[in-house]
Amino acid sequence: MLFLFYTLLIFCIIGSIIAIEARNILASVISAGVVGMALSILFLFLGAPDIAITQVVVEIIVLIVLIRSTVSLDNTAITKHRDTFAILSSLIFFGLFLVFAFMAFQGLPTFGEPIMSVGRQYLENSVNQTGASNVVMGILMDYRAYDTLGEATVIFTAILGAFVVLRAKGKKKKEESDKIRVGIPEKEDLPMSLDQIETSSDSTS
């Protein structure tokens, strides 16, 4: 089982490297989708089927939104003016980050033996108290229902922000242009010259 986790995680890392370094933006979007799908399989084997289902749905929506935003637009890679200072400094910083992360991981409980002091209470009482056989849904919709309400508020605010940003026209109508009254008049608005009046009266009579 542990071998499977390592394989899938290394697959995710390779997919993310391709997603970062691909020249074509469409290829890099699809590689990010591959990473998400491998992650959902990993969640399934880690004993979290609810998360796996949600991850698949969210991944498909992410893919649709990102492809919609890139496929019709300019999707060439940016090659000029490479900022070597940013790349070098970030690489040094990430090396330091990994060293300190490795030191911090020594203090975590060993993989496969969680502490579960809160989780045990939920597992013992959830079925009697909420009546849901799925403990995750029991916690999400009953014990932490206010948390879910806050989540819905955050989603509502973010989607509202996206609508406001993407709105093409303002709500207020534009004022009528005053070019005709005070500016240079159009040709039709000029007073007609004498021969024009004669020709028009000739055609009518």
Added chain:
Amino acid sequence: MLIYFLNSILFVMGLYCLIAKKHLVKKIIGMVIMEYAINLFIILLGYKKGGIPPILLPGMEKSQFVQQSVDPLPQVLVLTSIVIGLSVMALMVAISLRLYEKYKTFDMSEIRRLHG
């Protein structure tokens, strides 16, 4: 320990993409990868060796279920965080499309150059 380390490498990949790349859509992809890594880390913390999903099936002993099941609390928190991440990504895509409409480019340095 090694699996946490691989997971933090995945996180660092996303952070590198967010900082060093110029293309706006690539920055969004880097942020999405970072989010995946953090969600996976929280789920990994709750994994029990040989664990079963926290769903009580009919005909299952209660004490055995409590002994074997993985931790349900990290899964709840991650379920919330995944959906919030989706809506935040939609907002980021909306802002970058608006920037493309205004400046006709996705290049961050070009956009910076236009305004001093």
